[in-house]
Amino acid sequence: MAEPPAWIVLGRLDGVPAAALLDASGQERERITLTDEGLPAWVAAAEAAPAPPRWVWSDATVWYPRLLAAGVRVGRCHDLRLCHAILRDSTLVPAAEDLRRATLWDASPVADSAGASTLFALDDVEGSSGAPDGLPAAVEEFGRQRDALTAAADPGRLRLLLAAESAGALLAAELQAAGLPWDPASHDRILTEVLGERPAGGGLPARLQDAATRVRRELGDPGASLDSQPKLLRALHRAGVLVESTSRWELSEHDHPVVAPLIEYKKLSRLLSANGWAWLDEWVHDGRFRPVYVPGGVVTGRWASSGGGALQLPRQLRRAVRSDPGWLLVVADVAQLEPRVLAAMARDEKLADAAHGRDLYSGIVDSGAVDTRQHAKVALLGAMYGATTGESGRLVPRLRRAYPRAMALVDDAARVGEEGGVVSTWLGRSSPPPSPDWRASQVRASEMEASRADETRARRSARDRGRFTRNFVVQGTAAEWALAWLADLRGRLAAIAPVDASAAAPRSGPVFQAVPHLAFFLHDEIIVHTPQDRVDAVVYAVRESAASAGRLLFGSFPIDFPLDLKVSRTAEKE
């Protein structure tokens, strides 16, 4: 075709990969049959064009890891599975019946034996043309999604969301391919310092064993089981510690000699079982931690992770995150992302002003709404999470007086949720509707013969759902801001010139070994692994992309997103 294709849909046809070339209006112009071996080179050639296409495929986890392994990176994609989930539920889409019928696209990806993802192929699903990675099914679904977008109430926002979500899909695969540089020797040193030497045989490391012995002595029970909650609880009762749970919170309020060693035991035991030597052996290979990121894995749009506990890297172990020789880490997070996003969504200029160019909580104190930074923090968290009791619950009304617009936004979201309604983020991701059980219990409670218990239960579950929708709009929009930040940053990093082979970091894989690349992402924090010589360009890119994300979502509304940014060989936070 004369014009370069605006979109290229990839899918399988008769068992081999094939491509449908679409023009800007979505018309299919040409269909090309490819081979598995030839696919990476063909994609690379198209990607090298002056105006590369946006790749359309069933699922980045199916297509992209193979390309990355072959040394091919793509700039932009449209991930049909992730976009389907957004459009299917978004209240901005007036008629999503076609999308809802195409239930094939609701299947979750599953890893095959080689570690690559594949989708369940359900032959009997209505309204589909075969498996979702089949070319006809992909072309059809892309058509449905384009139609849905055309009919949408605010296509601009949704288009932005779909692009950001798809960029996230690319990035998740890239993060896994590049990995987080991890120094097993540092990790081992930390474990040895805290727990004692790694035991050669079965037993516990010395310091953990020692804590266990002291706990048993104070309990007066040499055989006490410390890892079984019910048994530990009974042992505590026998020793006169009348707690209702074995949680650290409750234990620490009791003045008994068993408390200190027990808390120590729990701390050490946690480190050993969650991130001990077994974790190190399983998850760190060739100097890289490669967790599985799951974009869109949380209903709010946040990413989830699967395996390795990527979203719970304990602060204790951040010293083990260590750049390769000649390389550095740029570690950046956004201070108080959620309340800033709330201020911008609500167009609350007073809250935005408190957030301007400084610590938002101090800004609230300066405005006179509350007296200390700590109070500002618990009050604001309480407002976003729906606290009703305790210190937080008591402080929220002061915030309501000081920032009525922002507080009205979250209060409205809570009310809609309690009534069984659906709320949406700034860019149009909608909350799931209430479950049939939830509806049934509300209906039951409203009937004449409803018991007191029915009413209490229904009231409680209504409140629970209200807190969920209250938080959904803020957490979800914060996730959108973060995706916009990442997507923009990813592009800026790709434009930085590579270093030559002598300065490369081959363990980051063929695509990333000579260029600055994202190595970690966690809700509001990123880590970039970069050659020393490129660090200035990276810091500039990180800052510019944050500013750009704010403008992209909120236009000229005066809200800023200040970064805490550090350049270092490790990912430690002070």
Next chain:
DNA sequence: TACTGGTGCGCG
């Protein structure tokens, strides 16, 4: 033996 639910704790 394989599952599910509860508990507790790490992260944002």
Next chain:
DNA sequence: AAAGCGCGCACCAGTA
């Protein structure tokens, strides 16, 4: 024992 959102994981106990 958190109060107040969203997760993943390890471990144990009870059940199929």
